[in-house]
Structures are given as C-alpha cells and as structure tokens.
Amino acid sequence: MKDKLAALARRHGTPLLIIDHDRIRRNYRTFTGCLPRVQAYYAVKANSNQGIIKTLFEQGASFDVASYNEFMQVYEYISHFEDKDKDFYIWDKIIFSNTIKDKETLSRIRRYKPLVTYDNEDEIRKIKDHCDTAGLVLRLKVPDIGSQVELSSKFGAEPGDATGLIEHAFDAGLTVEGLSFHVGSQCTNFDNYAVALEITSEVFHECRRRGRHLKIVDIGGGFPVPYDPQAPRFEKLAEVIDAECARLFPQDVDIIAEPGRFMVATAAVLVSEIVGRARRDGKMFYYINDGVYHTFSGVVYDHWIPNFQSDKDGPIEVCAVVGPTCDSFDKISLSEQLPGNLQIGDYLYTENIGAYSVVSSTRFNGFDGAKILHVNT
Numbered sequence: 001m002k003d004k005l006a007a008l009a010r011r012h013g014t015p016l017l018i019i020d021h022d023r024i025r026r027n028y029r030t031f032t033g034c035l036p037r038v039q040a041y042y043a044v045k046a047n048s049n050q051g052i053i054k055t056l057f058e059q060g061a062s063f064d065v066a067s068y069n070e071f072m073q074v075y076e077y078i079s080h081f082e083d084k085d086k087d088f089y090i091w092d093k094i095i096f097s098n099t100i101k102d103k104e105t106l107s108r109i110r111r112y113k114p115l116v117t118y119d120n121e122d123e124i125r126k127i128k129d130h131c132d133t134a135g136l137v138l139r140l141k142v143p144d145i146g147s148q149v150e151l152s153s154k155f156g157a158e159p160g161d162a163t164g165l166i167e168h169a170f171d172a173g174l175t176v177e178g179l180s181f182h183v184g185s186q187c188t189n190f191d192n193y194a195v196a197l198e199i200t201s202e203v204f205h206e207c208r209r210r211g212r213h214l215k216i217v218d219i220g221g222g223f224p225v226p227y228d229p230q231a232p233r234f235e236k237l238a239e240v241i242d243a244e245c246a247r248l249f250p251q252d253v254d255i256i257a258e259p260g261r262f263m264v265a266t267a268a269v270l271v272s273e274i275v276g277r278a279r280r281d282g283k284m285f286y287y288i289n290d291g292v293y294h295t296f297s298g299v300v301y302d303h304w305i306p307n308f309q310s311d312k313d314g315p316i317e318v319c320a321v322v323g324p325t326c327d328s329f330d331k332i333s334l335s336e337q338l339p340g341n342l343q344i345g346d347y348l349y350t351e352n353i354g355a356y357s358v359v360s361s362t363r364f365n366g367f368d369g370a371k372i373l374h375v376n377t
Contacts, residue, residue: 015290015370022376023267034238043260062093064258106130142196178216187222201248268354291323293364302356314339
C-alpha cells in the first residue's frame with residue numbers, strides 16, 4: 001500500500017491528501033445499515049470538499065449545513081430540479097443545525113421553508129423576523145463527558161427551559177417540529193447517548209401532553225471513529241441507540257442524525273515529505289511540508305492525536321515531527337516512534353485524516369495546503 005502511495009506522491013507532488021470514495025460509501029452504508037430507522041444528514045463541516053458532497057448526494061444522504069455557503073454546495077446538485085421537487089428536497093434533506101444564524105442567511109433561505117435549530121429566545125425573534133416559514137428544532141444541552149470535542153458549553157438550552165422556549169416559539173407564530181442534541185464529537189462514552197435520549201424523551205412527551213405534536217428527534221453526531229484499536233465500536237453504539245429509540249419514542253417520530261467525522265475520517269491518507277532534519281537536545285526533529293496551520297489543523301481545533309508511519313527501516317526512536325512555518329507553535333507531535341535515520345525527501349504517511357483537517361487549513365506564511373487526489377470516484 002505504501003508503495004502505491006509513494007508512487008502517487010511522486011506523480012502529483014506533496015503534501016498529498018488522497019480521498020478514497022469507496023471508503024466513504026462503505027462508511028455511509030455501515031451507518032445506515034446499523035441504524036435503519038435513522039436518516040443520516042452528513043455534517044458538511046467535517047470536510048466540505050465538493051467531491052465528498054457529490055458522492056454522498058449520490059448515495060442518498062441528507063445534509064447538515066452550518067452556513068449559507070455550505071447550503072449552496074449541496075444546492076448545486078438540485079439546482080436543476082423543478083421548483084416543487086427542489087423545495088421538497090430542501091425541506092426533507094437539509095437541516096441548518098447551527099443554532100445561531102445571521103439574519104442575511106435566514107432571509108435568503110426563507111422561501112425554502114427550511115428546518116433550522118435554535119436554543120434561545122433571541123433566535124426565536126430573529127427567525128420570526130427573517131424566516132417565519134422555517135420549521136424549528138430546539139437543541140437541548142446534554143452531557144458530553146469524555147468526548148474529544150465538547151459542545152455543551154456553547155450550545156443547547158437547559159432541559160428545564162425547553163418547554164418554555166417551545167411555547168414561546170409557538171406564541172410567536174412559528175412551528176416547532178422537534179428536538180435535537182449533540183453529545184460532543186468523537187464520543188467514546190456511550191452513556192452520553194443514553195442520558196441524552198432520556199432527557200430528550202422527557203421533554204418530548206411533556207410537549208405532546210401539552211398538545212404540541214413534535215415529530216423529529218435529532219440525535220446529532222459524535223459517532224466514534226476507529227482512530228486506534230481502543231476506540232469503541234460504532235456497531236455497539238448503534239445497538240444502544242436503536243434499543244433506546246425504540247423504548248423511548250413512538251414509531252411516528254422521525255429520528256435523524258448528523259454524522260460527519262464518521263463518514264470521512266477514515267477515508268483519507270496524507271503523504272507528507274521531510275524537507276529538513278535536525279537533532280535538538282538529542283531528539284531527532286523532522287520538518288515536513290505540512291503542519292498545524294494546514295492539513296494537521298485538527299491537532300489544534302479538533303484535539304486530534306496525529307499518527308505517522310514511514311516505509312524506511314532503521315532503529316526506532318522518539319522523534320518530533322514539526323511543520324514548515326516559521327512559528328514555533330507549528331509542532332505536530334513531539335513523541336512519534338519513527339526511524340531516526342530518515343532523510344530529506346523521505347515520505348511520512350498519516351492515516352484517518354479525512355475529518356477536520358483540510359477543511360480548516362490556512363495559507364499562513366504563504367504555504368499552500370495539500371493537493372487533494374480523489375480515487376474510486
């Protein structure tokens with residue numbers, strides 16, 4: 001496999017991010033196969049590459065968008081639909097799950113009667129003024145203990161405030177269609193899902209007792225990716241979610257989810273090149289042509305633990321792998337087990353780097369980001 005990657009790197013140059021669309025399709029089929037009741041809305045923020053959106057669109061995925069620009073990336077594939085089909089697709093297969101939306105975005109999407117989330121009174125007023133056609137989904141604050149990226153400190157209404165926020169929206173002439181939550185990204189604590197579903201169920205049934213016929217439960221994202229052998233298996237989590245949804249919610253409820261990382265993380269590998277080397281205080285430092293301002297941005301923004309492999313033999317030692325910029329912050333890892341005799345021009349390989357990587361890359365110091373190569377499209 002590394003021989004093939006090296007050949008591609010020699011042909012296309014480095015750094016080179018190789019995205020395998022067969023793997024994306026397999027991940028999508030795994031998700032929908034393990035959770036047949038759940039409609040999968042791909043979280044575009046995980047990797048907004050247009051080729052990925054196209055592949056998932058062709059697979060029949062729905063989409064979770066956070067901005068008007070992400071919405072337009074999906075819209076590209078339905079722009080030729082007849083108006084009634086276009087409107088139905090947007091209503092049925094797109095959710096604006098960012099709880100805070102600017103008024104310009106709301107005004108632009110008003111004609112489509114979109115599904116949007118909210119978690120506070122000011123957002124209700126904004127939606128009323130600029131997008132009163134929307135269907136609303138109230139996002140609840142739930143435990144996210146142990147998740148790689150915690151979200152509850154920034155998003156979600158307190159469960160005790162939920163019925164009041166729902167009544168407030170109805171009083172404003174809006175329609176609340178459901179509830180949502182997010183247990184945090186790369187959630188390895190399955191209890192988070194069980195507790196979140198229980199909290200959501202209590203709010204859901206209280207609303208129905210009050211005559212508010214909610215019909216959507218959005219279980220968010222956070223589904224674990226096998227970054228390492230210790231990561232819990234998604235299939236086990238799916239069993240928990242499936243059983244709890246069957247226990248807590250009637251069959252007339254639509255269950256949706258927002259998998260992002262799960263769809264794309266394992267679908268990409270990066271080939272980077274050693275452009276410099278130095279031994280500092282006895283430790284070998286390898287300088288590569290990618291870094292935390294570029295494809296390894298997930299080390300900073302996503303709390304991601306990087307991985308490196310080499311195709312060269314040699315005595316293994318603890319090495320540092322650092323980026324090419326002039327900023328000393330640009331250290332990818334200080335504790336990689338690599339041969340200490342690698343040379344300038346040798347390649348390093350990083351797996352499972354498809355999510356929250358190139359999507360948050362910059363051009364700091366004038367360095368271009370990785371070239372992207374799509375295979376098995």
